[in-house]
Amino acid sequence: MDNIEREIAIKESDRFQALFQYASMGILVANGKGVIVMVNNFLLKQFGYFDPLELQGKKIETLIPARYHQRHVGHRSEYEINPRPRSMGLGFDLYGLKKDGTEIPVEISLSNFISNDEHFTIAFISDISKRKEIENAVLSQKEQLASINSKIEGLNNELEEKVELRTNQLQQTLQQLQESKDELSKALSKEKELSDLKSRFVSMASHEFRTPLSTILSSASLVAKYTQTDEQAKRDKHIMRIKSSVSNLTDLLNEFLSIGKIEDGKVMAHMVEFNIKELLQSICNELQVIAKPRQKIVLTHAGDTLITLDPSLLRNVLINLLSNAIKFSPEGGFISVASTTKNKSISLCIKDTGMGISAEDQEHLFERFFRGKNATNIQGTGLGLHIVSKYIELMNGQINFESELEKGTEFIVTFKQDKIVKA
Numbered sequence: 001m002d003n004i005e006r007e008i009a010i011k012e013s014d015r016f017q018a019l020f021q022y023a024s025m026g027i028l029v030a031n032g033k034g035v036i037v038m039v040n041n042f043l044l045k046q047f048g049y050f051d052p053l054e055l056q057g058k059k060i061e062t063l064i065p066a067r068y069h070q071r072h073v074g075h076r077s078e079y080e081i082n083p084r085p086r087s088m089g090l091g092f093d094l095y096g097l098k099k100d101g102t103e104i105p106v107e108i109s110l111s112n113f114i115s116n117d118e119h120f121t122i123a124f125i126s127d128i129s130k131r132k133e134i135e136n137a138v139l140s141q142k143e144q145l146a147s148i149n150s151k152i153e154g155l156n157n158e159l160e161e162k163v164e165l166r167t168n169q170l171q172q173t174l175q176q177l178q179e180s181k182d183e184l185s186k187a188l189s190k191e192k193e194l195s196d197l198k199s200r201f202v203s204m205a206s207h208e209f210r211t212p213l214s215t216i217l218s219s220a221s222l223v224a225k226y227t228q229t230d231e232q233a234k235r236d237k238h239i240m241r242i243k244s245s246v247s248n249l250t251d252l253l254n255e256f257l258s259i260g261k262i263e264d265g266k267v268m269a270h271m272v273e274f275n276i277k278e279l280l281q282s283i284c285n286e287l288q289v290i291a292k293p294r295q296k297i298v299l300t301h302a303g304d305t306l307i308t309l310d311p312s313l314l315r316n317v318l319i320n321l322l323s324n325a326i327k328f329s330p331e332g333g334f335i336s337v338a339s340t341t342k343n344k345s346i347s348l349c350i351k352d353t354g355m356g357i358s359a360e361d362q363e364h365l366f367e368r369f370f371r372g373k374n375a376t377n378i379q380g381t382g383l384g385l386h387i388v389s390k391y392i393e394l395m396n397g398q399i400n401f402e403s404e405l406e407k408g409t410e411f412i413v414t415f416k417q418d419k420i421v422k423a
Contacts, residue, residue, distance in 0.1 A: 034076050087110075109124045274309075277339070280339055286319075291326050296334055347412065
């Protein structure tokens with residue numbers, strides 16, 4: 001019977017040793033006097049030791065920086081009086097001391113047990129250096145973002161002061177030009193419109209510029225951390241994110257420039273003859289590449305193929321409408337592009353199965369800087385459809401749409417021509 005019990009005891013001891021030695025965290029056992037009794041291999045590696053005999057028989061304070069020794073002895077004495085499982089160091093940072101004298105941030109959980117009437121404490125120790133490094137990097141990025149936000153707020157305040165100054169000048173002009181009431185009324189109306197546009201612009205810019213700027217900042221910070229040759233793939237990933245964000249900012253600025261040119265009368269329609277089906281096919285092929293997963297763009301054409309319009313302006317119109325269909329449709333969505341030439345008329349229809357537009361938002365859809373309430377989390381300036389409507393107007397066309405929330409949207413663009421040439 002004694003042999004059986006001895007074998008069971010040996011097996012239990014082997015199991016304990018396996019669990020103890022192969023655990024993926026540092027484990028230390030100390031007696032009631034704070035003397036180290038046992039350490040596992042993981043802890044030895046954590047603290048730069050090679051032999052457990054280097055630590056066994058030594059005080060726990062061997063693994064703690066000297067400046068914390070006195071405080072730790074007091075905490076240890078308190079724990080011996082009232083031992084219980086708990087986390088150590090709540091509310092402040094803990095550090096361990098490696099054999100070579102370097103310090104590492106750690107997390108420690110304590111437990112206790114009694115063997116042969118003697119109290120023992122078990123400490124489970126985790127090296128959190130990587131986590132601290134990430135936390136410090138995140139904190140640094142937050143500080144940099146706070147600085148950027150502060151600059152944006154400063155620009156906003158400066159813009160507010162300029163608007164206030166302009167308003168005061170208009171009020172003075174109103175007092176001096178009592179006889180020009182009609183002209184002053186128009187000026188004040190224009191000023192209100194500019195103020196509204198300013199508010200929309202600041203709101204849009206602070207949102208749309210912050211996202212790519214934050215991406216550029218975080219990616220640039222992370223690229224600096226990948227210094228090894230075998231980390232090129234990681235560097236390439238963040239470089240592509242930076243390029244994409246710069247491209248987005250470039251698109252935003254191009255839209256602002258387009259609005260300025262249109263309003264200054266610098267954009268003119270240059271009518272030439274071209275193949276509408278070939279143009280549509282080229283655009284669909286180009287945008288299919290950037291479509292969401294399983295989104296399918298289907299093109300159909302009926303009637304003659306040679307038309308006379310401005311192909312550059314029409315291309316911009318179609319790219320904007322088709323890009324919106326991709327952006328506001330779900331993965332796997334169906335997008336239809338249909339063109340028809342009949343009876344001196346050209347009709348272009350772009351239809352999606354996306355989120356749709358509410359009846360309230362439909363009234364303002366072509367206004368500058370307007371964005372639907374259900375599209376605030378999707379990138380955009382609110383200028384695209386306004387520019388589209390102006391381009392269509394320059395080509396003597398019309399744009400209409402039909403939409404219902406969660407059922408999709410269809411844009412219909414029509415042009416009248418004196419002559420449609422057969423292919």
